[in-house]
Amino acid sequence: MVNDQKVLAVIPARGGSKGVPGKNIRPLGGKPLLAWSVEAARESRYIDRLILSSDDAEIIRVAREVGCEVPFVRPAELARDETPGIEPVLHALEQVPGYDYVVLLQPTSPFRSAEDIDRCIEACVGGAAPSCVTVTAPEKSPFWMFTLNRESRLSPLLPEPPGFSRRQDLPEVYALNGAVYVARTAWLLERRSFIGPETAGCIMSKEHSVDIDTEDDFALCEFRLSANR
Numbered sequence: 303m304v305n306d307q308k309v310l311a312v313i314p315a316r317g318g319s320k321g322v323p324g325k326n327i328r329p330l331g332g333k334p335l336l337a338w339s340v341e342a343a344r345e346s347r348y349i350d351r352l353i354l355s356s357d358d359a360e361i362i363r364v365a366r367e368v369g370c371e372v373p374f375v376r377p378a379e380l381a382r383d384e385t386p387g388i389e390p391v392l393h394a395l396e397q398v399p400g401y402d403y404v405v406l407l408q409p410t411s412p413f414r415s416a417e418d419i420d421r422c423i424e425a426c427v428g429g430a431a432p433s434c435v436t437v438t439a440p441e442k443s444p445f446w447m448f449t450l451n452r453e454s455r456l457s458p459l460l461p462e463p464p465g466f467s468r469r470q471d472l473p474e475v476y477a478l479n480g481a482v483y484v485a486r487t488a489w490l491l492e493r494r495s496f497i498g499p500e501t502a503g504c505i506m507s508k509e510h511s512v513d514i515d516t517e518d519d520f521a522l523c524e525f526r527l528s529a530n531r
Contacts, residue, residue, distance in 0.1 A: 304348040304427050307402035308489075311349045311419075313339050313370065314390045315409045316381040317358030321515055326409050327364045328354075330520065331527040336361070337368040338412035339347075344369065345416035350407060354397060355390045357504045371484035373398060373493060388494055403427070404490060406483035410514040412523060414481040414506070422482040422504040431502035433485035436512040437476035445472050476503060479511040 303307060315326040315336050327334040336354075343352045353363040357376040365372055365483065374397045380389050391406055403426070419438060426434035447459040463473055482504070483496040490496065514520055 303350050304345075304423060305307070307401065308350045309348050309394075309403045309405060309423065310398060310401035311343045311346070311352045311405040311407055312391055312394045313343070313352070313365075313407050313409055314367070314376075314387070315354060315356045315358070315361050316376065316390075316438075317361055318383075319372070320383070321419045322370065322517060322520065325514060328520070328522055330412055330514075334364050334368060335514065336365060336370070336409035338411045339407045339414070340365070340368050340370045342414055342419060343405075343407055343509055346419045346423075347416075348420055351398070351401070353465070355394050363465070366466065369486045390497070392491065392494065401487055404485055404487050406496065408480050408513070409480040411512065412514065413510045413512050415510060418506050418510055419482050420505075422484050424486040425502050426486075427506045429502050432484070432489040432500050433496050433498065434502040434504050435496055435512075436479050436482040436506045437503045438479045438506050438508055440475065440477040443472050443475055445475075462464070476505065479505060479506055480513050481511060506528060 313336060319325045326331055326336050330338065340352065343349050352370055354362065354370045354372045355376045356362050357378055362372045363449065376390060380393055391404060395404060405423065422434050445460050445463065448456040449459060450456060485496050512523060514523060
């Protein structure tokens with residue numbers, strides 16, 4: 303609870319992953335991938351209730367084993383490849399009403415910490431923003447990016463900023479890292495998106511911002527965990 307307002311956290315984990323089959327329950331560092339998000343959420347100072355949204359029986363079984371509540375089974379029509387990511391969250395709010403804030407925690411961000419979650423919640427509530435999402439500095443600035451036309455000619459993605467002469471002169475930019483999304487429930491139900499003109503950004507370190515989407519991502523995470531040990 304934060305400022306006497308109740309906070310619901312949702313971990314969406316559908317079955318049928320194409321890039322890395324079974325990735326949501328695949329072991330990482332000796333425990334299922336989604337367990338990392340469950341543990342971080344349970345350590346949060348503000349989250350009142352943590353639930354899983356899934357259509358997959360095996361994912362549901364594993365989630366319950368690691369201490370995550372599963373109050374419903376997600377309908378198959380909300381677990382397709384083309385299903386917008388916001389739809390499972392809106393469905394969860396219909397099934398579990400009565401919360402002032404909702405937090406979305408993707409299971410593919412294993413190194414996100416409870417502190418990261420709480421900072422994002424605080425930035426939303428304390429900053430009087432209707433929503434807040436975590437971001438990180440990208441490896442490459444978009445001011446160094448180009449598009450290619452049919453003749454393979456380069457065209458800058460963004461116009462060159464005034465006074466630019468060195469990399470250090472470029473404006474600071476941030477990219478969504480997919481780790482934490484927070485919003486006032488009433489605002490989210492109306493907007494149907496965590497992102498809007500009033501959305502605040504909460505900066506996370508690159509080390510905590512790993513998003514597992516490929517086999518290489520899994521290998522990198524395992525390497526980092528082994529190195530830390």
